[in-house]
Amino acid sequence: MPNDYIHIILADDDEDDRLFFTDAFDELKMNTKVNTFNDGVELMDYLNSEDAILPNVLFLDLNMPLKNGIECLNEIKANSKMSDIAIAIYSTSASEEDIEETFVLGANIYIKKPSSFKQLKKVLAEVVSMNWQYHTNSLNKDNFLMRL
Amino acid sequence: MIKRIISKSAIFLRIIFLISVFLILLIGGFTYKHISNLTNSSKLVVTTFKVNVELEKVMSYLKDAENGHRNYILTKDTTHLEPYLTAREKVNESFAELKEIANHGPVQEENLKTLSKYIDSLFRNFTQTSAFVENGFALTEEFKSNFFEEKIIMDSIRHKISEMMDLENRHLQERQKQYQSNLEFTPLFLYLMLLLTLVLIIVSYSKINNDFKNIKIINNQLSIFKEATIQLETVGKHGNWVWYVESNKYTFSDNLYRVLGEKPRAFEPTFEAFLEFVHPDDRKKFSADVERMMKEEDLPFTYYRIIKKDGTVKHIKGYGKLLINNDGEKRIVGNITDISDEIERFLELEERNLELEKNNAELSEFNYVASHDLQEPLRKIQTFISRLEDKEAKNLSASGNQYLERIKVSATRMRLLIDDLLQFSRTNKPDKEFVLTNLNELLEQAKQDVAETIIEKQAIITSDVLPTVSVIPFQVHQLFLNLLSNSLKYSKVAEAPVIKITYELVHSKDDINLINIPKNEYHKITFSDNGIGFEQQYANQIFELFNRLHNKQEYSGTGVGLSICKKIIDNHNGIIIANGEPNIGAIFTIYLPI
Numbered sequence: 001m002p003n004d005y006i007h008i009i010l011a012d013d014d015e016d017d018r019l020f021f022t023d024a025f026d027e028l029k030m031n032t033k034v035n036t037f038n039d040g041v042e043l044m045d046y047l048n049s050e051d052a053i054l055p056n057v058l059f060l061d062l063n064m065p066l067k068n069g070i071e072c073l074n075e076i077k078a079n080s081k082m083s084d085i086a087i088a089i090y091s092t093s094a095s096e097e098d099i100e101e102t103f104v105l106g107a108n109i110y111i112k113k114p115s116s117f118k119q120l121k122k123v124l125a126e127v128v129s130m131n132w133q134y135h136t137n138s139l140n141k142d143n144f145l146m147r148l
Numbered sequence: 149m150i151k152r153i154i155s156k157s158a159i160f161l162r163i164i165f166l167i168s169v170f171l172i173l174l175i176g177g178f179t180y181k182h183i184s185n186l187t188n189s190s191k192l193v194v195t196t197f198k199v200n201v202e203l204e205k206v207m208s209y210l211k212d213a214e215n216g217h218r219n220y221i222l223t224k225d226t227t228h229l230e231p232y233l234t235a236r237e238k239v240n241e242s243f244a245e246l247k248e249i250a251n252h253g254p255v256q257e258e259n260l261k262t263l264s265k266y267i268d269s270l271f272r273n274f275t276q277t278s279a280f281v282e283n284g285f286a287l288t289e290e291f292k293s294n295f296f297e298e299k300i301i302m303d304s305i306r307h308k309i310s311e312m313m314d315l316e317n318r319h320l321q322e323r324q325k326q327y328q329s330n331l332e333f334t335p336l337f338l339y340l341m342l343l344l345t346l347v348l349i350i351v352s353y354s355k356i357n358n359d360f361k362n363i364k365i366i367n368n369q370l371s372i373f374k375e376a377t378i379q380l381e382t383v384g385k386h387g388n389w390v391w392y393v394e395s396n397k398y399t400f401s402d403n404l405y406r407v408l409g410e411k412p413r414a415f416e417p418t419f420e421a422f423l424e425f426v427h428p429d430d431r432k433k434f435s436a437d438v439e440r441m442m443k444e445e446d447l448p449f450t451y452y453r454i455i456k457k458d459g460t461v462k463h464i465k466g467y468g469k470l471l472i473n474n475d476g477e478k479r480i481v482g483n484i485t486d487i488s489d490e491i492e493r494f495l496e497l498e499e500r501n502l503e504l505e506k507n508n509a510e511l512s513e514f515n516y517v518a519s520h521d522l523q524e525p526l527r528k529i530q531t532f533i534s535r536l537e538d539k540e541a542k543n544l545s546a547s548g549n550q551y552l553e554r555i556k557v558s559a560t561r562m563r564l565l566i567d568d569l570l571q572f573s574r575t576n577k578p579d580k581e582f583v584l585t586n587l588n589e590l591l592e593q594a595k596q597d598v599a600e601t602i603i604e605k606q607a608i609i610t611s612d613v614l615p616t617v618s619v620i621p622f623q624v625h626q627l628f629l630n631l632l633s634n635s636l637k638y639s640k641v642a643e644a645p646v647i648k649i650t651y652e653l654v655h656s657k658d659d660i661n662l663i664n665i666p667k668n669e670y671h672k673i674t675f676s677d678n679g680i681g682f683e684q685q686y687a688n689q690i691f692e693l694f695n696r697l698h699n700k701q702e703y704s705g706t707g708v709g710l711s712i713c714k715k716i717i718d719n720h721n722g723i724i725i726a727n728g729e730p731n732i733g734a735i736f737t738i739y740l741p742i
Contacts (some may be wrong), residue, residue, distance in 0.1 A: 016528050092524045115530035115563065117538060 006032045006128055007053060011043040011072065012061040012090065017113065021059070024121045030128060040067025044075055047082055054082060057128060059090040060107070062098060070101065077106045086132045094145060103144050108136055110145045157359050164352045171345045175338055182334040189327045196320040198249050202242045203309050206263075209235040209242070210270065214302060217274050221281050229278070236271060253319075259312045266308060270301045378403070385486035389417070391468075393478040407464075407486050409456030427453035427461060437466075445470035445480065451487075463488045515573035522566050530559050568708035572693070575623060575715045585621045587614035587673075591649065594628035601636045611649035615671055617740055623716045630709040631736055635677035637705060638698075638734070646678045654739075661725055662739060669742045670722075676735040682728035690726055 010021050018036045025034050035055070037043040043060075044067065046052055058076075062069035069089065076082045087107045091098065094112040102110060109127065114120045123146065213235035219228035246260060273294060280291045378401075381387060387404025391397075398419065402412035408425050415421050419438070426434045430452035437450040450466045468482030533556050541549060591611060595602070602609065609632070632647065639645035652672045656662035662670060682690065682697050689695050691714040696707040710726075713736075717724040723739040 014524075016531075020531055092527060093520055095520075113527060115527045116534035117531055118534060120531065 004031070006030065006057070007055045008032050008034045008057050008059070008128065009037065009043070009046075009055040010034065010059040010061075010090070011037045011040060011064065011069070012059070013039050013064045014061070017061070020117065020120060021124075024117065024124050028121055028125055030125065032128060039064045040069065040072045043067075043072055047076070054085055057086045057088060059088050059111075062089060062091040062093075062102075070105070073102060073105050073107060086130075086136075088127055099141075099145055103141055107144075108132065108139065112145070157355055161352055161355060164348050164355075168345055168348050168352075171341055171348070175341050175345070178334060178338055178341070182331065182338075185327050185331060185334075189324065189331075192320060192323050195249055196316050199246060199316050200313050202246045202249070203313055206239055206242045206246075206267075207306065207309050209238045210267065210302070210305060213239075213271075213274065214298075217277065221277065224281060232274065239267060256312065256315060256319075259308060259315070263305065263308050263312070266301055266305045270298065270305065273298045273301060382406075387484045389422075389468075389482050389484070391419075391480045391482070393480065404484065407462075407484060408454060409458060409460070425454040425456070427455055429453070441468055441480065445478070461488075462486050463491045512573060515569065518569075520570065523563075526559060526562055526566065530556075530563070533559060565706050565708075568706045568712075571626070572708050572712050572715065575626070575712050575719070581620065582618045583621055584616060584618050585624070586616045587619075587624065590619075590621060590625045591628050593625055594632055597629050598632050598636060601633075605636060605639060605645055607636060607639070607645040607647060609647045609649070612651040614649075614651050614673065615653075617671055617742075619720060619740070620716075623719060627713050627716045627738075630713050631675045634709060634736075635675060635679055635734070638679040638681075639677070640680055640731075643678060648674075648676045650674045650676075659739075661723065661737065665723075670739040671742065673738045673740070674735055675738075676733060678733045681730045681733050682726075683730060684728055687726045687728060691724070 008025070010018060012018050012021070018038075022034055022036065025032050035046075037046060047054070060069045060072055069091070073087060073089075076085060076087065083106075087109075089098075089102045089107045089110045090113060091110075092113050094110065099110055109130075111123055111127065114123055127146070212231040216228050216231035216235070220226065220232070243260075243264065277291065277294050277298065280288070280294070377388070381401060381403035385403075385407055387407040388401040389404055390399045392399075398417040400417040400422075405412045405414055408422075423431060423434070434450070434452045437452075446469055448467070452464055452466070454462050454464055456462060463486070464484050465487045466482060466484045468480050471479050471481050473479070533552065536552060537556075541552070544552065588611075591614060595609060601607070635647045636645055650673070654662070654670050654672045656665045656668060656670060659670070659672070686697055690697060691710050692707075693711045694707040695711075696705060698705075714724055717738060717740075721741050725737045725739075726734065727737070728734040
């Protein structure tokens with residue numbers, strides 16, 4: 001199993017957002033491998049399959065049909081095989097309720113989707129190159145939401 | 149109050165009556181005693197007088213007898229013995245008389261006996277002397293001694309009689325003295341008693357008179373009260389009933405009949421007749437309530453419906469209470485009220501409230517969802533614009549680039565509007581918790597949030613020490629932030645903004661802005677600036693949603709910020725007031741209840 005690239009998964013039902021996401025990583029040229037899924041069901045099916053390659057970072061949209069991000073987060077954290085995956089919530093809104101709930105459920109960071117491509121690239125680069133060990137140890141409610 | 153006065157006065161009058169009766173009986177008793185004293189006194193005088201007369205009589209008879217006897221001795225003529233012989237008889241008569249009258253104690257009794265003995269021995273002596281004379285035996289030694297003895301006895305009798313008369317007189321004087329003291333004291337005592345009785349009678353009279361006046365006043369009040377009650381019944385759709393428990397009789401007030409839709413006294417007031425009007429569905433409950441009332445002699449509020457003759461259904465509220473009058477008679481006094489209008493209004497209000505609540509919830513939901521869901525496409529538009537700018541700008545003509553720039557500005561403005569709207573709808577939620585918070589900290593945080601602008605505009609912000617108040621912290625933070633942003637935004641171009649924040653504890657009665665406000669003390673915080681200000685006539689408009697006093701080109705802003713301030717202050721039951729003067733500045737005054 002080649003382990004010299006960073007494996008990234010995005011679960012988002014919005015086609016445009018998936019496009020922005022992959023375009024951004026294309027332009028970043030960071031030696032990453034990006035997989036995208038159209039909803040929570042697809043994501044969980046993949047993660048639960050035998051030959052699944054678990055990602056280094058999982059970007060999770062909250063508002064998805066069939067199975068939303070919160071449900072996915074619950075399942076992942078309940079499964080010892082996947083519970084160590086770094087999870088970045090990737091949502092349009094940053095309502096207090098959502099931030100609170102995902103923080104409690106054990107997500108590692110909360111990203112509000114930026115409204116410019118430049119910013120998107122900056123945020124993704126920062127997240128992917130993050131030292132998760134360090135970040136998770138000093139995680140609290142104030143630094144959970146990523147400031148742009 | 150008046151009732152108490154009257155019952156008090158009744159006790160008072162009863163006491164006075166009893167005292168008066170007692171005094172009159174006392175006066176009667178004393179008068180009787182006085183008169184019997186007088187009678188006794190005069191009887192005593194008469195008795196003494198009679199005794200003295202009889203004693204004098206005895207003395208004179210004895211003198212006659214002595215004289216007669218002496219004459220006989222001298223003349224030996226027996227005719228002279230006549231008074232002597234009659235004297236004996238007359239003395240005896242007088243003695244009988246004396247014994248009859250006399251009741252003068254043992255001393256006088258003894259005296260009388262001694263006297264009788266003396267008289268007996270006198271007469272014996274007389275007889276002996278007479279015997280000497282008859283035998284022609286004169287002036288012998290024996291005769292002389294006999295004669296002398298006669299004189300001695302006579303002296304003793306005289307002495308005894310005068311002693312008895314003295315004793316009788318002394319006796320009389322003593323008794324007289326004793327009665328005298330009684331007789332002197334009694335009239336004064338009686339007079340005083342009479343005066344006291346008179347005073348009591350006068351007091352009772354004035355008391356009764358007073359009571360009469362009071363009763364008159366109470367009667368007047370009662371008649372007014374009665375009229376008022378009748379009017380009240382008509383105005384308030386009340387009806388009154390009384391149940392006389394002992395006789396099981398009822399009286400219904402005129403208006404009770406009217407409440408039932410009948411003419412006054414249209415039927416005999418009985419429980420059964422009333423039950424006829426009660427709605428069939430409520431009869432069971434009503435009867436149970438009445439039964440409970442009879443048992444517990446108290447009727448709490450009961451609710452039931454009645455059906456009038458014309459078929460209309462009315463809602464009735466009833467109440468009753470046991471009343472025991474002064475004679476111990478039980479009666480239950482009750483009232484019924486037609487509360488149909490009240491209930492209808494209440495139902496209507498409840499319906500409207502529900503509708504309003506639903507509308508409000510919908511509006512809030514709509515506001516939130518709209519702002520929230522609107523963000524997503526907008527964000528994408530903005531991202532695509534940024535992509536276009538990055539990748540295709542060089543392929544566009546100059547005007548194409550200009551259009552792109554315009555689209556970008558519009559999209560940015562739309563984002564601003566949506567963000568503010570979202571903020572506004574979040575401020576709507578009133579279920580936030582109040583926490584005791586140091587306002588200085590909230591102000592400091594707000595200052596941090598606008599730190600960049602402060603530096604950029606070289607603004608000077610001064611503030612008093614603010615109090616610690618129970619508030620919704622994030623809302624008050626927002627409030628301070630909005631007020632600071634407002635002052636910084638509407639500053640003069642050529643002048644560095646100066647923002648002054650002052651604090652003062654005020655009492656609502658001392659502040660013209662707090663007229664008609666119930667709470668007592670308020671925290672008054674003012675934000676004053678040296679900005680462009682505004683015309684005072686727009687002071688209320690600036691708090692309205694999306695209301696702006698300046699065009700977008702001059703000053704950015706959505707017209708939501710101050711609306712949020714107003715909403716936050718409303719959530720805290722406070723007041724916010726704006727004062728402005730063009731080109732001088734604006735003052736925002738906040739009042740927060742303690």
